[in-house]
Amino acid sequence: MSRNQFTSLLLLIAVPLAATAELQPIEYNAGELVEQAVIGEISQPAMRQSIYRVKADGSVAMVPGTGSITYNFRTGDSAVHMAGNHVEPAVSIYNLDSEGSRTGNDNRALNALSMIGNRVRIVSGEATGETGWVIGKHGGVEHVMVDFAPEVYDQLVIGDRMQVRSVGGGMRLTNIEDVRVFNASPDLIDALNANGAGITAEGRLRVPVTHIIPAKIMGSGLGRDHVYTGDYDIQMFDEGVNERHNLDSLRFGDIVAITDADHSHGRTWLSGAISVGVIVHGKTMTAGHGPGVTTLFTSPSGNIELVEDAESNLKSLLGIP
Numbered sequence: 001m002s003r004n005q006f007t008s009l010l011l012l013i014a015v016p017l018a019a020t021a022e023l024q025p026i027e028y029n030a031g032e033l034v035e036q037a038v039i040g041e042i043s044q045p046a047m048r049q050s051i052y053r054v055k056a057d058g059s060v061a062m063v064p065g066t067g068s069i070t071y072n073f074r075t076g077d078s079a080v081h082m083a084g085n086h087v088e089p090a091v092s093i094y095n096l097d098s099e100g101s102r103t104g105n106d107n108r109a110l111n112a113l114s115m116i117g118n119r120v121r122i123v124s125g126e127a128t129g130e131t132g133w134v135i136g137k138h139g140g141v142e143h144v145m146v147d148f149a150p151e152v153y154d155q156l157v158i159g160d161r162m163q164v165r166s167v168g169g170g171m172r173l174t175n176i177e178d179v180r181v182f183n184a185s186p187d188l189i190d191a192l193n194a195n196g197a198g199i200t201a202e203g204r205l206r207v208p209v210t211h212i213i214p215a216k217i218m219g220s221g222l223g224r225d226h227v228y229t230g231d232y233d234i235q236m237f238d239e240g241v242n243e244r245h246n247l248d249s250l251r252f253g254d255i256v257a258i259t260d261a262d263h264s265h266g267r268t269w270l271s272g273a274i275s276v277g278v279i280v281h282g283k284t285m286t287a288g289h290g291p292g293v294t295t296l297f298t299s300p301s302g303n304i305e306l307v308e309d310a311e312s313n314l315k316s317l318l319g320i321p
Contacts, residue, residue: 023198023206026189027175033186035167038110039123040093040144042158043067053085055285056237061085066141066281067092069156073282075135075147075253076315079291080236080283086292087282088138089252090147093162102142110144111137111229115168116278116294117188117318120146125160127152133318134164135253136280137183137294139221139230145280149321169228179205179299180264182227188296191317196307205297207276208309210254215261215269217241219288225266231280231292232267250291253314254279257306263298274304278314 045067052060064084073082074090095106118134132148146162168185176199181189196208213234221232234250236242250256255278262270277293284290297304314320 022201024175025193025198026173026205027199028171028173028181028186028189030186033167033170035165036113037163038095038113038166039161039163040095040107040110041161042069042156043092043094043143044158046141053285056287061285063285066138066143068158069153071153073252074150075318075320076313077252079250079252079254079279079281080248082282084282085284085286086138086141086289088136088143088145089281090135090145091132091156091162092138092143092145094143107142108229110164111142113166113169114144114164115166115185115188116183116296116314117185117191118167119165119187120148120162121165122148122152122156123161123163125155125157127155127160130155132162133314133320134185135314135320136278136292137229137231138281138292139224139232142229147320173205175199176203176205176303178301178303179297181297182263182295184296188314188317195312195317196309200305204303204305205299206305206307207257207297208255208307208312209257209276210310210312211246211250211256212306213245213247213256213258213293215258218258218261218267218293219290221292222267227263227267227295227298231277231294233284233288233292234290235288236283236290237287247291250279250283251313252279252282253320255296255312255314255317256293257304258293261298262300263295264300267295270300272302273298273300274302274306275299276304276306
């Protein structure tokens with residue numbers, strides 16, 4: 001048994017989810033959180049001057065990528081088994097109003113203030129009044145991904161505007177030490193509390209996760225000084241590693257853990273640290289890239305207890321149809 005396999009066995013504790021009576025709920029500074037509106041519109045998919053993507057093995061392909069309305073890959077669907085590159089699930093939105101740039105202040109605010117699980121209301125087009133959920137953030141292209149009930153999709157048109165009821169920025173956990181929270185809405189915390197997460201008698205954050213991923217295979221997204229926007233990617237170019245960590249089963253919305261990864265002030269390698277995030281975009285063929293993870297929790301000292309739960313996914317946590 002390799003050192004990484006042994007470490008994973010130690011970290012991934014197969015605690016029955018029913019056996020959580022001793023847990024205290026995750027508490028946070030609820031009374032201090034500010035609710036604000038941010039707005040975006042459905043993005044058109046974009047193609048570079050060369051329509052081809054160069055794969056890690058040197059071959060090329062023309063496949064769908066980021067942006068648009070993705071009808072057949074939504075929360076809970078495979079993030080791996082698709083003919084696509086960086087595909088974003090469900091609906092991709094951005095805000096280019098003032099600057100006309102993905103890196104402008106308006107789009108930055110949409111990205112930084114939208115929290116996983118925030119409610120979204122459509123405010124233009126045939127589907128006006130329908131509501132959904134924020135399910136991810138994608139760095140580089142600077143999109144926020146949102147999901148709706150299936151019957152809404154045929155009413156959507158690229159350019160339709162959507163307003164996010166943003167709440168969760170400035171959240172801090174109040175009944176645990178050495179664990180920071182990012183990009184999480186109160187609704188997501190409440191859902192986690194109701195589905196096996198909480199604070200143990202030993203003062204650790206227990207989180208159900210679908211996968212444990214070693215930091216050594218993480219790629220694009222390293223080097224940022226914060227994790228309030230965007231994501232970073234799981235490289236999947238080693239079939240042995242994929243099999244060992246069951247990566248072929250990754251789905252959009254899966255809650256996953258990354259070992260030896262500290263996200264307190266950006267994404268860094270730190271032995272013993274643990275970070276927890278959510279899968280937000282799909283597998284890629286480009287070197288250094290792969291399914292993307294947006295951070296939810298991090299602990300430099302590893303004060304997070306991981307529980308195996310194949311159903312720890314935003315689809316069931318948020319009740320997305």
